[in-house]
Amino acid sequence: MFHFAKPHPAHPFTRKMSIQPLKEIFLKSVESVQPHHLIPSQVHVTNSHLSIQNRSYPLHKPCYLVGFGKAVLGMSLELEKLLKDKLNTGLVTVPSGILSKFKVESRIKFIEGAPNNIPDEAALRGALEIKTLAEGLGADDLLVVVMSGGGSALLPLPKPPITLQEKQDLIKALSTKGADILELNCVRKQISVLKGGGLAELAYPARVVTLVLSDVVGDPLGFIASGPTYPTSDDEDAAAILDKYGCHDLPDSIKTVLTQKKTKQETIIHNGRYDHVDTFIIGNNVIAAEAACRHAASLGFQTAILSTSVAGSTHQLSQTYADLAAAIADPSDKQPLKNFLQKCDLPICPDFADAASGWDLGAEVCVIAAGEPTVVVNGGGRGGRNQQLALELSVRLNKLNIKSADISFLSGGTDGIDGPTDAAGAIGTSDLVNNGLEENIKAEDYLNNNDSYGFYSRLRGGEFLIKIGHTGTNVMDVHVMLVKPRRAREC
Numbered sequence: 001m002f003h004f005a006k007p008h009p010a011h012p013f014t015r016k017m018s019i020q021p022l023k024e025i026f027l028k029s030v031e032s033v034q035p036h037h038l039i040p041s042q043v044h045v046t047n048s049h050l051s052i053q054n055r056s057y058p059l060h061k062p063c064y065l066v067g068f069g070k071a072v073l074g075m076s077l078e079l080e081k082l083l084k085d086k087l088n089t090g091l092v093t094v095p096s097g098i099l100s101k102f103k104v105e106s107r108i109k110f111i112e113g114a115p116n117n118i119p120d121e122a123a124l125r126g127a128l129e130i131k132t133l134a135e136g137l138g139a140d141d142l143l144v145v146v147m148s149g150g151g152s153a154l155l156p157l158p159k160p161p162i163t164l165q166e167k168q169d170l171i172k173a174l175s176t177k178g179a180d181i182l183e184l185n186c187v188r189k190q191i192s193v194l195k196g197g198g199l200a201e202l203a204y205p206a207r208v209v210t211l212v213l214s215d216v217v218g219d220p221l222g223f224i225a226s227g228p229t230y231p232t233s234d235d236e237d238a239a240a241i242l243d244k245y246g247c248h249d250l251p252d253s254i255k256t257v258l259t260q261k262k263t264k265q266e267t268i269i270h271n272g273r274y275d276h277v278d279t280f281i282i283g284n285n286v287i288a289a290e291a292a293c294r295h296a297a298s299l300g301f302q303t304a305i306l307s308t309s310v311a312g313s314t315h316q317l318s319q320t321y322a323d324l325a326a327a328i329a330d331p332s333d334k335q336p337l338k339n340f341l342q343k344c345d346l347p348i349c350p351d352f353a354d355a356a357s358g359w360d361l362g363a364e365v366c367v368i369a370a371g372e373p374t375v376v377v378n379g380g381g382r383g384g385r386n387q388q389l390a391l392e393l394s395v396r397l398n399k400l401n402i403k404s405a406d407i408s409f410l411s412g413g414t415d416g417i418d419g420p421t422d423a424a425g426a427i428g429t430s431d432l433v434n435n436g437l438e439e440n441i442k443a444e445d446y447l448n449n450n451d452s453y454g455f456y457s458r459l460r461g462g463e464f465l466i467k468i469g470h471t472g473t474n475v476m477d478v479h480v481m482l483v484k485p486r487r488a489r490e491c
């Protein structure tokens, strides 16, 4: 379980804005998707069989385990506990720094790599070892694959002659231009050996059982960690994505690979799928959002999940959240909230409208959302999409100057790491911009330079940053908004 430092005791602002409940609610959501909850409840091992959800696999002989992603350390350790001597070799790539945080005693070989989610030589060596293991398997072998978000960066093996650096540069360029994860991974799949089904094909004819902790909205199996055990469909067009984001100046190696015809795939795919692979989603952001909602309710908030499919730019999303806050903050009338729901362009959870129609807007409300927006990074500062979103929303709330309520908002990456920073996310409030000004820190200036981390690090010694380090899980971001009518708040 993770803990935060106690809030600054002398600061009345912290009390008024309900910082502590926000953090608690976020941490409950992260806890709910920890592998030590998810694996033992869905995987069972007997002397002769491995069962996952409703399927069973004979264990004639010890099986093999490979994995890659931000949550696979815990997933692998839980499986090792269950499999005991039914596990032969385990080879798993995990994010740099995670092994020093979690004490690990294991027969599995863990390879740390991809600092800041950027593929590196260590991850490449891990990917090569995984490839060698998969290639050596036969028809009577069982390969268990565990994967989670961050798996793409932890399984980098560019198709020759592309170099790791060339691949890194292309993905970074696409990411900072605002490409979403489906677009990024469509490109990754076409230029990588193990992604887009490559791993499953190398493991053939072994039986492959894949356990996935999803960090992509809607759990599309071909895109989580770039789908190493899922066949790529013919209509995935990397070239069109490169075109969309103006990535024309490509190295010759990438151009060559993109024009190559697929080879081995066709012989192993039947009716659009691999018969030798079964895939199980063992967790996703719906579980995290529901846990957040339950905890908010236990703290006495009127609460509901707005959406678990949040996407689009933080620029647009911060406007949507500001509009929602303003609608909830109007205690006299529910019409603004109805109007908001009619024009909101997020995929809204079916129960939200019903729950919201029952709210007493004179009392405190907590709205939960989950997903993964994008940021177009034009400035030279440091930040991540969560810190950017919290700061953008604060600036919008300041402009709206809502008098009837205090609004506070937490945006956090459930993996504990937001972009290339040591924070998981940050808290925004309707007072944040003014609080910054009291310390001569101008939010808009930092925002324009994509330096949300710079802003938050300076403000009150970093009190509004969420710093929890690697959490060992990853189901995208969780957003928690509290709207506290002024007459209801404690002073």
Ligand SMILES: Nc1ncnc2c1ncn2[C@@H]1O[C@H](COP(=O)(O)OP(=O)(O)OP(=O)(O)O)[C@@H](O)[C@H]1O
Residues within 6 Å of the ligand: 070, 116, 117, 149, 150, 151, 152, 153, 175, 176, 215, 373, 374, 375, 376, 377, 380, 381, 382, 383, 384, 385, 388, 413, 415, 417, 418, 419, 420, 450, 451, 452, 474
């Ligand atoms: N200065 C910045 N300000 C705001 N956002 C930034 C900044 N620099 C990078 N980002 C954003 O951070 C995101 C990358 O974050 P991160 O490394 O946490 O990836 P991730 O999507 O969580 O990884 P994965 O899904 O593979 O686990 C990108 O969306 C990028 O646009």
Ligand SMILES: O=C(O)[C@H](O)CO
Residues within 6 Å of the ligand: 148, 149, 150, 151, 152, 153, 181, 185, 215, 216, 223, 224, 225, 226
């Ligand atoms: O690793 C990746 O590709 C992303 O986290 C999506 O799963």
